[in-house]
Amino acid sequence: MPSSNDYDVRPFPSSNELATAGDAAPQATDQLPRVEAAMDLPVVVDSDDDDMVSHELEQMRSILEEAILETRSMPLENRPRLPRIPLSKRNRAVVRALNPMLVTYLEASRDLCETDSVLFGAAVAACRIIGARLPMAGRATKQSSAIPAWRKRIEDRIAKARALIGRLISFRSGNNRPRVVRTVRMAFAGTNISLSQPDITQKLTERIDDLKQKIAAWGKRIRRFTERSRRFNQHRLFQSDQKRLYKSLERPEVCGAGPGPDQANTVAFWRGLWSEPVNHSEGPWTEVVASQCARITPMDPVIITPDDVAEAVRRAPNWKSPGLDGLHHYWLKGVHGVSRCARPSVSRGSQPEVAP
Structure with a gap:
């Protein structure tokens, strides 16, 4: 009988962080047959029956190899979205059993x-073994362009009002078809207005004007909400990426619309700037600036060690939105072999060679 310490996996989050345990559901029927068979694995990795343990580990190793082969040749935008898995002894045992199998792949990896890709394949294999829902379609890397619900509701009101205006104008022009008459009666429902009264033409005109004013008010509301949303997005983009904001504010004609410059004129322009020698006369201010810069103590080089990277990953939230690779911090914390395969420390600004 395994003790409680046999399932202690420190890198995994606490139970309070996994309140969304309902995200894990039985896998869809369109998955591979090997995945469906993996859902039935009991994963009794601490059992005394060595034959059962070896059989289960062999199945898990096969699923891991298949997942790593898939992710190595898969573009980032086509990777499936990894779900949040609930914290349980079974899930801990699955990741704990996969850790020794990953050492060979991680030691043979040539770059980050x-x-x-190896870590993502291990996460996919773990999700398949525990039976978590894993959609194989590509993740949405761009923001959704769907119309907001509030705008769609207002546009539906405008469309219905315009259709009603058309029916009222048609009835005022003498169209007495049953469908038109029925629509006009519904427009005046709840009022004391009758279609046979003498001033019905004036009432129709007033009703049409009222609907036109409502359409104008709804259109103004859409423009006001759209402008507010645009300002909000610009303010948020200014805080995160100013260059992208300024680029989005450029006019189309400034962004390269139209024919490009002539090659001969371009060469002549830059040749006149760089080919002809020019004697520059430096002013006295350059000496002042040079003397002031000489007194500045240069900053010590910043060394990023594998321990720094591991500490940053440990402090990061487990299910924070991943980057382009789609890998959550949860999986970086759960794979123990990553720290063993870390390469020497590097300075900031050079090519990083530290495993995540």
Whole structure:
């Protein structure tokens, strides 16, 4: 009988962080047959029956190899979205059993991209073994362009009002078809207005004007909400990426619309700037600036060690939105072999060679 310590996996989050345990559901029927068979694995990795343990580990190893082969040749935008898995002894045992199998792949990885693909494959294999829902369609990497619900409701009101205006104008022009008459009666429902009264033409005109004013008010509301949303998005983009904001504010004619410059004129322009020698006369201010810069103590080089990276990952939220690779911090914390395969420390600004 395994003790409670046999299932202690420190890198995994607490139970309070996994309140969304309902995200894990039985896998869809369109998955591979091997995945469906993996859902029935009891994962009794601490059992005394060595034959059962070896059989289960062999199945898990096969699923892991298949997942790593899939993710290595898969573009980032086509990777499936990894779900949040609930914290349980079974799930801990699955990741704990996969950890020794990953050491060979991680030690053979040549760069961070290959290490990331191995880790993503391990996460996919773990999700398949525990039976978590894993959609195989590509993740949405761009913002959805769907119309907001509030705008769709207002546009539906405008469309219905315009259709009603058309029916009222048609009835005022003498169209007495049953469908038109029925629509006009519904427009005046709840009022004391009758279609046979002498001033019905004036009432129709007033009703049409009232609907036109409502359409104008609804259109103004859409423009006001759209402008507010645009300002909000611009303010948020200014805080995160000013260059992208300024680029979005450029006019189309400034962004390269139209024919490009002539090659001969371009060469002549830059040749006149760089080919002809020019004697520059430096002013006295350059000496002042040079003397002031000489007194500045240069900053010590910042060394990023594997321990720094591991500490940053440990402090990061487990289910924070992942980057382009789609890998949550949860999986970076759960794979123990990553720290063993970390390469020497590097300075900031150089090519990083530290495993995540």
